[in-house]
Amino acid sequence: MELGLGIGLAAGLAAIGGGIGVAIVIANTLQGVTRQPELRGPLQTLMFIGVPLVEALPIFAIVIAFLLLGNM
Numbered sequence: 001m002e003l004g005l006g007i008g009l010a011a012g013l014a015a016i017g018g019g020i021g022v023a024i025v026i027a028n029t030l031q032g033v034t035r036q037p038e039l040r041g042p043l044q045t046l047m048f049i050g051v052p053l054v055e056a057l058p059i060f061a062i063v064i065a066f067l068l069l070g071n072m
Helices: 002-035 037-070
Strands: none
Touching: 002 037
16 A cells, blocks of 8 residues: 555656756756857757756656556
8 A cells, every 4th residue: 555655656756856857948948048049059959958868767767666566
């Protein structure tokens, strides 16, 4: 019973953390483009690299949660 609650909590917090992380990356990219519009291309490239890196951790957390669910 307690393991199931922990798995759900871990998956939920991972999803929330991933959403917050992506929002921060995109917000800072938009702020940089607003301050220096000529850097839009390089900043956008860095954003496209940064978003998947930020999303990788929640995906790993979900995979671990499913593996723990299989051992339940």
